[in-house]
Amino acid sequence: MHYIEPHAHMVSRTTSDYQQLAMAGCAALCEPAFWAGYDRASAQGFYDYYRQLTEYEPARAAKFGIPHYCWLCINPKESEDAGFAREVLQIIPDFIDKPNVLGIGEIGLNKNTKNELAIFEEHVDIAKKYDLPILIHTPHLEDKLKGTKLIIDALKNANVDPARVVIDHVEEHTAGLVLDEGFWAGMTLYPESKCTAARAIDILETFGMENIWMNSACDWGISDPLAVIKCALEMKKRQHSIKTIQKVIFDNPARFLKQCPNFVLPETP
């Protein structure tokens, strides 16, 4: 079975993980820009990071036949320093024409602050200026519900086409808010702080299989690069058809990502 991993932070993973992903049927992989586990000391650090996302990681993935795509932004944690964030925003146009760039992401909120929201809105302006889709990070744990509502309000105020926005890390209390407004929803299969495979399938069964994808968001934390294909196996145990599983793990992400000018539908046997 072939699938698309729509959200993985491969800069934090080993080359062996690419090998495992390829062997598991990963046909394409998308890497949003994110927090590195620490705050960068300078905007130049982001310049190097964007080079890593647009040059080094695609080459590393290509050794295993996996097309690598990325999203660009400064993450919400580091956006709290708005002056610093605006320095980084000035760098993004230098990379926006790189062949593996999908759009702006993962932007969003962390602690639901004024500065985070201001930088979020400036990212949305960049996406609108370059006519690019948006991938959104919703806050963690107790901050998710409030942050999701603030994000949806900001996107509506900006008149963004919801069909070109995926709001990630939804859980049972936010999936309906996102889908009902016409946005795409992403579910993250991440131990402890997000969804288990069983819960992700519950969400699919409750909210439907349209405009929704699942991802591992594997990064430097305790996480599993193979979480998506393991969830596909769990769906099989729950008696979902191969066609339904294929829709969720390949067709749906492909349908959203085809809105990104640089995305090429991967060939599968």
Added chain:
Amino acid sequence: MPTKTDILDLYFMDSRAKLLDIASYLDRLDRHPGETDFRQEGFLNALQAMLDAKENRTATVLNTLSDHSTDVAEAATIQTAYGAPQVD
């Protein structure tokens, strides 16, 4: 569609183990010195909310463990989240 028996076959043992972990965690907290904080208060509130709910139990637990304020925060004092709302 799987039957209730199918779901029991798939998830009962796993859920039983997780239930025992919760019971064990509550006993562990009782056994150790010191005071709990807002996290435990949130946990117990969520546990009760789950038992009281007749449907949508996961969303109920998540909502109980969420910050329901609506004002945008002036600034971030921390970068992390705790898993339960801090009530002033």
